[in-house]
Amino acid sequence: MTFREFQERFSTEAACREYLFSERFPEGFVCPKCGHREYYCIQTRHTYQCKRCCRQTSVTAGTVMHRTHLPLTVWFWAMYLCATDKRRVSALGLARHLELSYESAWYLLVRIRSAMRDRNQHYLLDGIIEMDEAYLGASKHVKKRGRGTDRQKIAVMVLKDNSGLLKFVHLQNIPDIKTATLQNVVNCHVVPGTTLECDGYKSYKGLKNVHVNPSKYTTGDLKWAHVAIGNFKAFLLGTYHGSCGNIQPYLDEFCFRFNRRFQPTQLFSRLSRAVATSCALLS
Ligand SMILES: [Zn+2]
Secondary structure (H helix, E strand, C coil): CHHHHHHHHHHCHHHHHHHHHHHHHCCCCCCCCCCCCEEEEEEHCCEEEEECCCCCECCCCCCCCCCCCCCHHHHHHHHHHHCCCCCCCHHHHHHHCCCCCCHHHHHHHHHHHHHHHHHHHCCCCCCCCEEEEEEECCCCCCCCHHHHCCCCEEEEEEECCCCCCEEEEEEEEEECCHHHHHHHHHHHHHHCCEEEEECHHHHHHHHCCCEEEEHHHCCCCCCCCHHHHHHHHHHHHCCCCCCEEEEEEHHHHHHHHHHHCCCCCHHHHHHHHHHHHCCCCCC
């Protein structure tokens, strides 16, 4: 979608609401409480009331936009900027472009990244996967390196296509690299029975429900896993130093963008769909 097309299509609250409605209820309205399909429109409150159980709902209820005080046009501008900026959009940049306070821009970014995370969770990796771990940020102990470090630990999984090229990435912040932790990552994101290529580290040996590739097991050639984490570090551009909190939202945004890198023109529609169908943030 070009800048002009975006501007024309999403210039009013009503237009944004209509778009969210079509993304949220692609087959027509469905009551979130009882599943009934007939409803009344309550124009003054921009809500839809179920004809059977009288439950009122809106296009933002239960999503990351739940109870937002920001206009929908601002949400759409934020999504558009996130989708069209090839680099990472910062809260400061968003605040400047949209003439918002830093807090409002941060509020938007946290929720947009959460929607990206929700969408990333939809996919299970199925095929041949390279798995490795990576470290990020500064260590408190200069001498401790490698697997004993206290730096941020990231589980790296990359799915390869039939030609052995990088297809899909999953990056996840993990507290440690014990077998139980890695098993949890595998259980949540990999189809059982998948082939996993990893190095000879002991934590990988105990993994269940996956086949560990013996040739890679000894050589430790995890080229695409290294490429993925290299790309993530470039994406951060040195702005993250390990002491400023949660790295996972940055990983979520990177994976969402990277896995759609061959469809850059569709990124806005993918992102607005992700936001429209997301789950509300708990806190
Ligand atoms: Zn109902």
